Amino acid sequence: MTAAPITELNDRARDIFRVVVESYLDTGAPIGSRAIAHLSGLNLSPASIRNVMQDLEELGLLAAPHTSAGRMPTEIGLRLFVDGMMQALEPSAEEQAAIAARLTHAGPVEEAIAATTAALSGLSACAGMVMVAKRELVxxxxxxxxxxxxxxxxxxxxxxxxxxxxxxxxxxxxxxxxxxxxxxxxxxxxxxxxxxxxxxxxxxxxxxxxxxxxxxxxxxxxxxxxxxxxDGDRRPVLIVRGQARLIDDAAAADLERVRDLLDDLEGKQDIARLLDNAAAGDATRIFIGAETKLFALTGSSVIAKPFRGLDGRVVGVVGVIGPTRLNYARVVPMVDYTAATLARLMG
Structure with a gap:
């Protein structure tokens, strides 16, 4: 199913949709009409909100995981929110400093890349990933x-x-x-x-x-x-850090999903192919759930950004993997900044 453009939703529907999505990204849980009426300041009755939520569900943007459990966004709804409603938040000065500090990591360049990836993982509360073409050894x-x-x-x-x-x-x-x-x-x-x-x-x-x-x-x-x-001196190097961050309280209810995801990260081949696909352009790529076959069953999202060397060629891709309910507005700019940082390192 393809989501309707955000412009096709009226103001009331957009406001309620935003509240549902932001609540889900914050808590990972569905939200009901009474909670929306109490928290949102929309001056709408629970019945009016419930009717709008039903319309949004029929459009494929919301879903009710259980009867009377409230609504949460579908993957299609998340895509609509990310593309049409999200307001990105620039990394703070402290976050930028934490990432940039890894550029001074002493030793081989792979160790500096690993340190930068670990910093991204810690700040985003996701698993950090970076893939680079292995430099010719001098x-x-x-x-x-x-x-x-x-x-x-x-x-x-x-x-x-x-x-x-x-x-x-x-x-x-x-x-x-x-x-x-x-x-x-x-x-x-x-x-x-x-x-x-x-x-x-x-x-x-x-x-x-x-x-x-x-x-x-x-x-x-x-x-x-x-x-x-x-033995493949130019073979790409894939570094993954922070896998343990994928096991949070919400994941505990779905250990099989987490186990499959960790197996994917351990195998790395599918992750490398996904990041290779993200290297095709300049823009940050966001893969939500089933949009990529690799994560069709894991309920996970990937945010990835290529970075270039001094000659303008793509030399690597950096990204994070986390639950579909990750904080896209905060994490997307963080990945962008990390890509720029690694470009300086590899330049």
Whole structure:
């Protein structure tokens, strides 16, 4: 069912609809006509309010979960409210400072992204998510640690301070001296280069026989560089923080829904596809409940915003996932601000 445009509702219907939605977003519970008459200051009798609520229900904007339990917005009603009635609230100076402070997080860029995501989760009371294209690692130092006669641990230190380890197979009979020689050569000659740049230089050096290395060390360097190139150096990185915030008092009544949602977050593949879809444009995307197949059964909403690097290309997507009754007016601008913050970090 498609909701009628907000302009097709008269003033009385809009006022009552707004009260129902705002009450639901605040409490997660339906509200009855008597409560609306008492709280709203509309100067309408409960009977008049009840008639309007019935009309809104027939339009597919409200629903009654139980007989005589009052009304709550449907997902279609929430979409109408978000698109046509919501007044966004800018993040406070304190909230902006809490997010921006994560830019100074020492260490690899992924740790700063994770810290920023955790801050967004805490401020929005949702699970925070960010997906970025993994940056090409720039070499600072590389060493090889023998594990056995057949295997060694290749340890790579990046220019950003990150450390990555990979187990590689050793050629039969490789002397320990070759491990030291290969590590020293890579640290001295290939520092400041990306993996692809380092491989290209090694190929040129060896083709011109300029590399002062024996055959065993050459083989080791080729294997050490290849293992990073072949395991998806540009694979997107998805970071999720604050999953525990999805388990609130309202969720306790629907533990199966929460369990399904946490499984989705743990698997991450569907989340990554959803965020990838949100990267298609510049605008903040809001997915409410069944609007995306991923959350058709979870009663959850996703707010996501892409962010760009200095060259104008999309370098990632940041967002939150929470119940459909989350505070959209507060959380949407918060996601926008976080996207701008991450754009500065990745620029």
């Amino acid at each position: 070499l600072r130092q590389m060493s090889f640690v023998p594990l056995s006669a057949e295997r060694a641990l290749a340890v790579l230190v990046g220019a950003d301070g990150s450390v990555e380890n990979r187990v590689i197979a050793l050629p039969p009979g490789l002397p320990v001296s070759a491990l030291v020689e290969a590590g020293n050569y890579m640290s001295a000659m290939l520092g400041g280069l990306t993996i692809d740049e380092a491989r290209a230089r090694i190929e040129i050096e060896m083709a011109d026989e300029r590399a002062e290395l024996d055959g065993a060390a050459r083989t080791l360097i080729e294997r050490g560089l290849a293992v990073w190139s072949e």
